[in-house]
Amino acid sequence: MxxxxxxxxxxxxxxxxxxxxxxxxxxxxxxxxxxxxxxxxxxxxxxxxxxxxxxxxxxxxxxxxxxxxxxxxxxxxxxxxxxxxxxxxxxxxxxQFLPVISDYDRHLFNEGNHYEIYDKLGSHNMKINGHKGTLFAVWAPNAKRVSVVGNFNNWDGRVHQMRMLGSSGIWEIFIPNLSEGDLYKYEIKTKEDYILLKIDPYANFFEKRPKNASIIYDLEGKHQWEDDQWIKKRENTNWLEEPMSIYEVHLNSWMKTENDEFLNYRDIAKNLANYCKENGFTHIELMPIAEHPLDMSWGYQVTGYFAPTSRFGTPEDFMYFVDLLHKENIGIILDWVPGHFPKDEFALGRFDGTALYEHLDPRLGEHIDWGTYIFNYGRNEVKNFLISNALFWLKKFHIDGLRVDAVASMLYLDYSREGKDWIPNRFGGRENLEAIDFLKHLNSVTYKYFPGTLTIAEESTAFPGVTKPVDLGGLGFAMKWNMGWMNDSLEYMKKEPIYRQYHQNDLTFSIMYAFSENFILSISHDEVVYGKKSLVDKMPGDDWQKFANLRLYLSYMYAHPGKKLLFMGQEFGQWKEWDFEHSLDWHILQYENHKKTKDFVKYLNNIYKTNEPFYKIDFNYEGFEWIDFSDNENSVISFLRKSNDEKILCVFNFTPVPRDNYRIGVPEEGQYELIFNSDSKDFWGSGYDIKNSVTSEKIRWQGRDNSIVSNLPPLSAIFFKIK
The missing domain is CATH 2.60.40.10 (Immunoglobulins)
Incomplete structure (x- = not known):
């Protein structure tokens, strides 16, 4: 009995x-x-x-x-x-084993301040009482029962039923004799007796899509890091005063094998490090590489927040990737997606049968446009999940910065909503107060624990103080994408030159707000998809004019205050729109116009990095001075970029008509040496005649006592350094 x-x-x-x-x-x-x-x-x-x-x-x-x-x-x-x-x-x-996760760990997690909770939740190999095994822990406070199921127990939820630790909502079990590489999920029984099969939110490795099981994988001791020199240098670097030329990369489609298959992280690392070093980029920005099931989402619908995607290899392979780029002095910024998550049944959505990570009310908890859920930023454990995730990438994978996606969608409760489809905050306003507090908390702890790293906001509105320090009332980001500059300048460049004289304000207006935030000028993947055309193909005119306009535009971008970001392929004039399923068209580099465009960007990056006025004072009026923004009749603008000791004169002709003997007011008398000409034959330009050195004259012009005269080649940018 x-x-x-x-x-x-x-x-x-x-x-x-x-x-x-x-x-x-x-x-x-x-x-x-x-x-x-x-x-x-x-x-x-x-x-x-x-x-x-x-x-x-x-x-x-x-x-x-x-x-x-x-x-x-x-x-x-x-x-x-x-x-x-x-x-x-x-x-x-x-x-037979006692609980492992301490009362203190649970307390910190429940109050939202356990910044290394990823070392407790998830699956972790350890030895207890002489037995090697794996500790599993997951947060599911409203579940009736949680079990670990996997290839080690025939995926049967009766075998390894977990225990909840007090009122923390954390379930835990230590299972001896499991092996790295074993597959597992959590079988969750809801209060309504439904059975859910969920992946581990804190797992470090997953099966390659379309499969999705979590994989036991120990990050510790996997890779012997060799980037100490880079990390020490990073900690002592003020990136606001350093050159940043960022190359945005989608790993799925940057480069593939001849059979159109993915390369391994290690192979990509070697190719990408050499390419960035050769062409003068200081950083790469990776579109999301956290695990995601759908290629079509480009990585922006994340299911495995603590795992590099298995499409390109193991987490150890990704460590090698980061390490190698660091050894070549190339920083790595990750796109990070805390603004929403997909509704896939195996992932975070309705995780324990309730709206756990999201709001239940769709007016707060769903992005209708994207078909995704919105995180509940007011819930401590959800904030802890996200903040610890941000720090996880910085600590475990030595990442140098996070570009936070879709910040505007987080800041406003009525983002992309109309009428009664949103709920005001407690003061009756449209700001998402919980999300704002979350972002401030995120930025504060990031800079506290990882000095020298960067957080960057993709924020498309005029929300005040995005890059203002938290203790001064701002959100605390280091930098922000300048979406206004991008939209206005591209609209200007797409116009036929004959009409540009009527729209010069589109080009010059950005200076009115250029120093209100710490801006990055970004020409990202979003601008070369969905019928928008590639960057070079946006430009008007015949082939020569398109490439001349491209060189002119990039020259203007690099001279304009703000750090720089280019999406892959733009540096050699990728002709087709970006296609996430296929590699860039590397074969077109056999053609002169594309090869010389790449040479041009390489040269431009070098000019940018070796001349302090272009980067030293990017976020203050002291680094910029107009010469003339009013010559709309000729579609010519000119300005100075300045550092403490140097000045560079930048002149742009936005028409295909050469401007001979064009007079320009200059700040002081002396010799003006030509250091850059986008119209050079070396870059597939016309090679229009222009002097390499010009001496100022005592002729008052454009409100200045001195001036110089120079030819302005068609559709060109020329830079003079003041001797």
Missing amino acids: AILSQEEIFNLSNGNLHDPYVYLGMHKYKKGVVVRTMQPFAKEVKVTSKKFRRYMKKISDSGLFELYIPNVDIVNYKFKCTDYEGNKWEVIDPY
């Missing part, structure tokens, strides 16, 4: 318990011990120790075995199981 009641047997067999450890395992009972185990696939189970070996009694068709052993104390033991076909296996009972 079973010691357990029928109700207890039913609850164990059907997974209705928050703490199955009360019944399973070995417990004192009367003058001996009682031991129980759930082995659904066993015909017979024998419990063995140094003192006894006894067969157990099967007390339920579910596979529950029980045995009372009189006159013994609790001892170390194991189970030896045999199935109906005679197969045998041995089990170290997981229910």
Whole structure:
């Protein structure tokens, strides 16, 4: 006769318990011990120790075995199981181990301040009482039962039922003798008795899509980092005063094999490091590489926040990728997506049967346009998930910065909503106060624990103080994408030159707000998809004029205040729109116009990096001075970029008409040396005649006592350094 009641047997067999450890395992009972185990696939189970070996009694068709052993104390033991076909296996009972996650860890997590919670939740290999195994822990406070299922237990949720630790909502189990590479998920029984199969939100590795199981993988000790020199340099660098030429990369489509298959992280690293170094880029920005199921989302619908995508190899391979680029002095910025997450049934959505990570009310919890859920930034454990995730990439993978996607969608409750489709905040306003607090918290801890790293906002509105320090009332980002400059300048460049004289304000207006935030001038992937055309193909005119306009535009961008970002392919005039499914058209570099365009960007990056006026004072009026913005009749603008000791004169002719003997007011008398000419034949330009050195004259012009005269080639930018 079973010691357990029928109700207890039913609850164990059907997974209705928050703490199955009360019944399973070995417990004192009367003058001996009682031991129980759930082995659904066993015909017979024998419990063995140094003192006894006894067969157990099967007390339920579910596979529950029980045995009372009189006159013994609790001892170390194991189970030896045999199935109906005679197969045998041995089990170290997981229910003999005490909880691992401490009260303090749970307290910090529940208040939202456990910045290394990724070392506690998820799956982690460890040794307990001499037994090697894996600790599993997951937050699912509203579940009736949570089990670990995997290829080690036939994906049966009865075998490894977890226990909830107090009122923390965290479930935990240590399972001995699992191997790295084993597959697993969490089987969650909801309060309504529905069974959900969920991946581990904190897993570090996943099966390659279209499969999605979590994989046991230990990050520790996998890679011997060799980037100490880079990290030390980074910690002491003020990036606001350094050149930043960022190359935005989508790893799926930057480069592929001849069979159109993905390269491994290691192969990409070698190719990409050499390419960036050769062409003068200081940083790369990776479009999201956190695990995601749908290629078409470009990585922006993340399901595995703590795992580099397995499309390109293992997490260790990604560590190699980062390390190699650092050794070549190339920084790495990751696109990070805390603004929304997909509704895939296997992922975060309705994780324990309730709106756990998201709001239940769709007016707060859903992005209708994107078909995704919105994080509940007011919930401590959700904030902890996201902030620890940001720090995870900086610590475990040595990432140098995070570009936070879709910040505007986080800041405003009525983002892309109309009428009654949104709920005002407690003051009746449209600002998402919880999201604002979250972003401030994120930026504060990021700079506290990882000095020299960057957070960058993709924020498309005029929300004040995005890059203002938190202690001064701002959001605390280091930099922000300048979406206004990008929109206005591209609209201007797309116009036929004959009409540009009527729209010069589109080109010059950006200076009115250029120093209101710490801006990055970004020409990103969003500008070369969905019928918008590639960057070179946006330009008007014949082929020569298109490439001349491209060189002119990039020259204007590099001279304009702000750091720089180019999307891959723009540096050599990729002709087709970006196609996420296929590699860039590397073969077109055999053609002169494309090859020389790449040479041009390489030269432009070098000019930019070796001349302080272009980067030293990017975010203050002291680094910029207009010469003339009013010559719309000729579509010519001119300005100075300045540092403490140097000045560079930048002149732009936005028409295909050369301007001979064009007079320009200059700040001081002296020699003006030509250091850059976008119209050079070396760059597929016309090679229009222009002097390499010009001496100023005492002729007052454009409000200045001195001036110079120079030819302005067609559709060109020329830079003079003042000797």
